[in-house]
Amino acid sequence: MRRYLPSLSALHAFEAAARYMNFTRAADDLGLTQSGISRQIRNLEEFLGATLFHRSGPRLVLTETGANYYRNLALTLDRLEEISIDAVRGRSVDSSLMIGTHPTLASRWLPERLGAFIGSYPDIPLEVMPAMPSTDFETTQLDVAILRGVGTWLHARSIELFPEVLAVVASPALIPPGSKLDPLQFAEFPLLQNAGRPSLWLNWLRLAKLSYSGRIQGTRFAHHEMIINAAIHGLGLAVVPTFYIRQEVANGQLHMPFGEPVQSDDSYYLVYPERKFHNPNVIVFRDWLLRSLRKA
Known part of the structure; x- marks a missing residue:
């Protein structure tokens, strides 16, 4: 029929x-x-x-x-x-592990850790794809995701990995290292904006308990990877999560002229669909990631 x-x-x-x-x-x-x-x-x-x-x-x-x-x-x-x-x-998707995360996390934080996972579990093929906090976990084909948020996603389970910590950073070409600046002097410099997180500057002001009523505007970039590179080249100040820029701060490409970082209201979570709770590859990756973060 x-x-x-x-x-x-x-x-x-x-x-x-x-x-x-x-x-x-x-x-x-x-x-x-x-x-x-x-x-x-x-x-x-x-x-x-x-x-x-x-x-x-x-x-x-x-x-x-x-x-x-x-x-x-x-x-x-x-x-x-x-x-x-x-x-x-010639092989089943079920044999692989599909990981979704933010583009910057996928290019900066995740690769340096995946080598250890691949070495320990060479028989689990990995696929890394972009994912957003708005991912629909009822229909997504992702097995796991590493996302920023407050820990609540429909049709999913989540485990907090680490809190988000934000800092205002600058290139030495824009502000010489060792400069003693009042935090509100940030407005005297060009600012870089995150199109995906347009309230980041306001969040930093609130978290740093600073009162500012002026306009906040500047060149907009799609995500943190672009913003970090723009900041390194001296195009402006940027508000970025500190775990993305440890290497750049350590080697002097960026510094924090406006004070210590502040913890945001968000954290980064390992999130996986409720329907994949018993998936053996999800369990292996979840347990391995939590162990590796405890050792860090």
Whole structure:
């Protein structure tokens, strides 16, 4: 018998639209036009005999049927992707460990530790991918993630690894080392902004118990890796987590002219989907990471 299945194109269009809650962004993601996305979703709704979206003013909202369909479809598409990858590379995704984290953590903090893990567990292939605090752990294909937050993610378990500590740093080319500056003098220098964390300067002021009412503006960069490099080149002051810049501070590329670091309200956590609680590779990585941090 012929299977009762809608077209894969329609499923792709619906999954992207539900993920972004925006037809235009879904169209950009899939390389289609907005009208093409609308047409595919209309065809899918006609096939299912159900309404998947409705409008609430300017916002796009999933119906209850649409929300349930999206939740199950995302898992199904993830699984379909996994078995397709298995066919290409000749091994099961289940044998590997997929780790998600912030781009800067993935490039600065994680690699220096993964060598020890690979040496101890050479039979567990690793894949490192970008992940955000907004990761949906009900549908994600990640096995574990290392994320900044307050420790609460839906459909996931989390273990605190270490608190976040923030510092204002500068290049010696911008401010000579040994300069004695009042913390509020930060406003006299160009500032670097984190587009992903636009309130970092305000957070630093609050945590440092400084009263400042002026404007805070400056060149914006996408994430900490870009900001650190910009600070090293003297483009401005930056607020960054101290564990990212230990080497740069130690070798004098950056220094802290406005006082000691301050602990933020966030910490970094090991997070993994509730459904993967018994996954043996997750257990091995979790226990190894906690042991290695205790020894550090």
